[in-house]
Amino acid sequence: MPDGFVHAHASHCESGVMSSLLSHNGLAISEAMAFGLASALSFAYLPFVRINGLPLVSFRMPPRAIVRGLQRSLGLGMRFETFRSPSAGSARLDALLAAGTLVGLQTSVFWLPYFPPDLRFHFNAHNLLVYGREGDEYLISDPVGETPVRCARKDLERARFAKGALAPRGLLYYMTTPPTEPDWALLGKRALARTARIMLAPLPFVGVRGMKMLANRVERLSASSGGEHARLYIGNIVRMQEEIGTGGGGFRFLYASFLQELAAKTGYAALDGLASHLVEIGDRWREFALAAARMIRGRDALSPPTLAARLRALAADERLFFQSLHRARRAWAR
Amino acid sequence: MRERDVPQEGNRTLAGHRKAVYAIADDGKLRLVPTHGWEVEEIVTRQAVEDLERRASEARTRALAGESSPLEYHMYRARMDVELLSQTSGVWRWRVRRHLKPAAFARLPLALKTRYADALGITPEALEKVE
Numbered sequence: 001m002p003d004g005f006v007h008a009h010a011s012h013c014e015s016g017v018m019s020s021l022l023s024h025n026g027l028a029i030s031e032a033m034a035f036g037l038a039s040a041l042s043f044a045y046l047p048f049v050r051i052n053g054l055p056l057v058s059f060r061m062p063p064r065a066i067v068r069g070l071q072r073s074l075g076l077g078m079r080f081e082t083f084r085s086p087s088a089g090s091a092r093l094d095a096l097l098a099a100g101t102l103v104g105l106q107t108s109v110f111w112l113p114y115f116p117p118d119l120r121f122h123f124n125a126h127n128l129l130v131y132g133r134e135g136d137e138y139l140i141s142d143p144v145g146e147t148p149v150r151c152a153r154k155d156l157e158r159a160r161f162a163k164g165a166l167a168p169r170g171l172l173y174y175m176t177t178p179p180t181e182p183d184w185a186l187l188g189k190r191a192l193a194r195t196a197r198i199m200l201a202p203l204p205f206v207g208v209r210g211m212k213m214l215a216n217r218v219e220r221l222s223a224s225s226g227g228e229h230a231r232l233y234i235g236n237i238v239r240m241q242e243e244i245g246t247g248g249g250g251f252r253f254l255y256a257s258f259l260q261e262l263a264a265k266t267g268y269a270a271l272d273g274l275a276s277h278l279v280e281i282g283d284r285w286r287e288f289a290l291a292a293a294r295m296i297r298g299r300d301a302l303s304p305p306t307l308a309a310r311l312r313a314l315a316a317d318e319r320l321f322f323q324s325l326h327r328a329r330r331a332w333a334r
Numbered sequence: 335m336r337e338r339d340v341p342q343e344g345n346r347t348l349a350g351h352r353k354a355v356y357a358i359a360d361d362g363k364l365r366l367v368p369t370h371g372w373e374v375e376e377i378v379t380r381q382a383v384e385d386l387e388r389r390a391s392e393a394r395t396r397a398l399a400g401e402s403s404p405l406e407y408h409m410y411r412a413r414m415d416v417e418l419l420s421q422t423s424g425v426w427r428w429r430v431r432r433h434l435k436p437a438a439f440a441r442l443p444l445a446l447k448t449r450y451a452d453a454l455g456i457t458p459e460a461l462e463k464v465e
Contacts, residue, residue, distance in 0.1 A: 009368065011354040032356070032364075052386070052415055110413065111455070116349035118383050122418055146352050146368060158455065164421040232385060239378040253335065253356035257364035279358060283335055286374075293374040296381055 001132040002102040007141040007148045011254060014066040015040065016143025017104050017127040022070075024102050027179040031143075036258025037187050038069030039194040041251055043318075044206045045214040054236040057214060059251045061198075063125030063166055067104070067173065073187050077177030082169040086157040089170035094133060096174060103130045106171040108162030114142070114149045124166040185266040189332055195255075196326040199318065208319045215311035221304040230304055234292045241289060252282030270328045277324070281317050288314065337367055345371020347379040386413050397464045403439030404464045405430075405450060412454045423453035 005024055008031070010016025015035035022029045035041070042061045049056040061069075071078050083089035096103050108124045109115055132139035136153045151159075160170045199207040214237070221230040241250070256278040263271035288310045294300040295307070337357045352368040359365050390410035396402040409419050416434075420427040425446070432438045433450075444458065451458040 009354045009366065011356060011366065031366075050417075052382075116347060116351055118347035118349070118379055121382075121413060144353060146354075162422070163424070163453070164418055232381065235378045235381040238374065239382055250355065253364060257356050260364055275364070279335070279364070286335065289374050289378075293377040297377055 001097060001139075002100050005102060005129075005131040005141065007131075008143065009146050010143035011250060012060075013127045013143050014063065014125075015254070017129055018066055018070050020129055020141060020143065021102060021104055021175065022074075022076075022179055025175045025178050027074075027181065030257075030261060032254055032257035033261055034066060034070060035251075035254050036195075036262065037073055037191045038066040039191045039198070040066050040069065041195050041255040042198055042206065043208070043210050045210040045217075046205060047217070054233060055217075057237050057240045059241055064106075067127070073190065074179055074182055076179055077175060078173055079176050080171060080173045082171050083161075086161045086170065089160055089172070090153060090157055093130065093138075093172060096172070097130065097133050101174045104128070104173045105130060105156075105160060106168035107156070107159035108164075108168065109159075111155060111159035111162055112142075112151065113155050114140075114145070114151060122162075122164060124162050124164055124168055184262065185268070185332075188262045188266060188268075189329060192325060192329040196322045196329060199322040200326065208315050208322070211311055211315035211318065215308045215315065218304050218311060219308035223302050223304065227302045230302060231296045234304070234307060235296050238289045238292045238296075241285060250282075252278055252285060256282065268332055270331070274321070274325055274328060277321055281314070281321060284310075284314055284317060337365070340367045340369050341372035342370045343373045343376075345373070345376040345379075347371070347376050347383070386410060394464055397436075400436055402434055403436045404462060405439055406434040407464050408450075408454050408456065408461055409434075412456075414454070419450070419453060423449050425449065 002024065008016065008020050010019060010031040012031070012035065015031045015038070018034040019029055019031040022034070040061045042058065044056070044058045046056040046058070070076060081092060083092065093103060105128055106124070107126050107128060108122065109126045110120045110122045112120070112126070128143070129141040130138050131141055131148070137150045138153065138156055139148060140151050141148050160168055162168065201207045201209070203209065204213055218234065221233055223230055256275040259271045259275035259278065263269055263275070288307070291300070291310065292307055295302045335357045337359045340355060340357045348371050352370055354366050355369050356364045357367045390407060393402060393407040393410050397404050397407045409415070414422070416427055416430050420430045423430070433442060447458045447461055451461045454461070
C-alpha cells in the first residue's frame, strides 16, 4: 500500500487526480496548476454528438487531455495499461498496490455505488485514485469527494470495464519515475499560448465561435408544445456547465486560480489582472445559468432569444479576454 | 464569485456531499471552498433525472399493457437509451429496437437475454419482469 497518501478535495476529477498523483510522488502542484498547465480550459459545442438526444456542450478539453497533457509537458515517466478482462485488470491493480504504487483509474460514474444516485449518469471518463486495499474493498481517493471512500471489488470492476463511448477498458496509470521540478515560466507560456489558440481558433464548434454557434441554435429553439424540448435543451447546457465537472462557471474560476498562481510563481504580474477579468466572466456564466434555471422552473417566461443574447455577450467577453491573454503571453519577456 | 457568495443552499442531488468550487477570498486570491450546493444545479440535475424517470415510467406502463417489452423499461431505468444499450451490449441498434417489441423479445434465446442483463447490471430473471 502506498505510504503517507493524503486525500485532497478538488473541483474536477482529472486535474484533482493529477495534482494528488504528482504531489504524492514529490512534485507539489495544485489542482489549478495541473488544469492550467495542461491547457484544459476550452469550449466546444458538438451538435453531432448526442447524449440522450441532446448535444454535447463542453467547457473543457476532452477527457484524458489533462493526464496526457501533463505527461507531455512535464516529461513525466508514466505507464498506462488497459486490459481485456476484469480479472486481469484487478490482478494488476492488486499487484501495483502491493508494491506501494498509487494508481489512477478511469471509471464510469454510473457504476460507482458511493456516488449520489442523482449524479450517476453514464459518463465513462471519471478519474480517481486507489491508494490501498483491505480484503475485497479498495480504498479510493475520489478527488470530487471531500473524504476518501471505499468500493467493493465487484463494483469497481464494473466501473472500470463499462462499455460505450470513451470506454475505459480497465485503464490504470501510475508514475514510473519521480517528477522533477519544471521551468514554470516556460511551461506557463506554452500553456497560455495553447489555450488562447484553441479559444480563438478559426474553426466552428470550438472556442468563441462554438459559443456563437450555440447561441444561434438556442435562438432558434421553439417555445411551442409547452417548450418542453427547449427547457431540456437549455437545462442540458447548464448541466454541462455547472454539474459535470465543477460548480459555478467552474472551469473559468479554476483557470483564473491558475493564472494567479502562475503570476505568483513567475513574478509576471500581468496575469493577476487577467485572472480578475476571468473571474468576472465566470460570474457572467453563473448569471446565465441562473437565468436559464429560472426559465426551466417557470419562474420567468421561457425566452430562448434572451439566453442567446447572453451567450453572445459571453462569447464577446471571452474573445476579448483570450485576445488579451494572447497579447500578455507575447509581451512576456523571454 | 466571492467566498461569502458561494451558495450553501443544499443541493439535494449531492445527497449530503459537498463539492469544491473556487472563489475569491478576502485577500483577493482564489481558493477552494466546499459547498453544499446551488439551487441552479439542483434544478438542472433534477430536470435530467426526472426526464429519465419519466421515460422509464412511460415504458413501464407500455410494458404492463403489453405494448412493449420489459427490455425497454429496464433500458430507461438504467438511464440508457437505444444507442447506449447497443454500445454496452454489443447488439446492433436495429436489433435492440426490434427487441423492444414484446413478440421479438419473447423469442430471444437466453444467451442474448443474458447479454442484455449483463449490460444493464441485472439478472436475466429480473429482465423478464416489470415490477
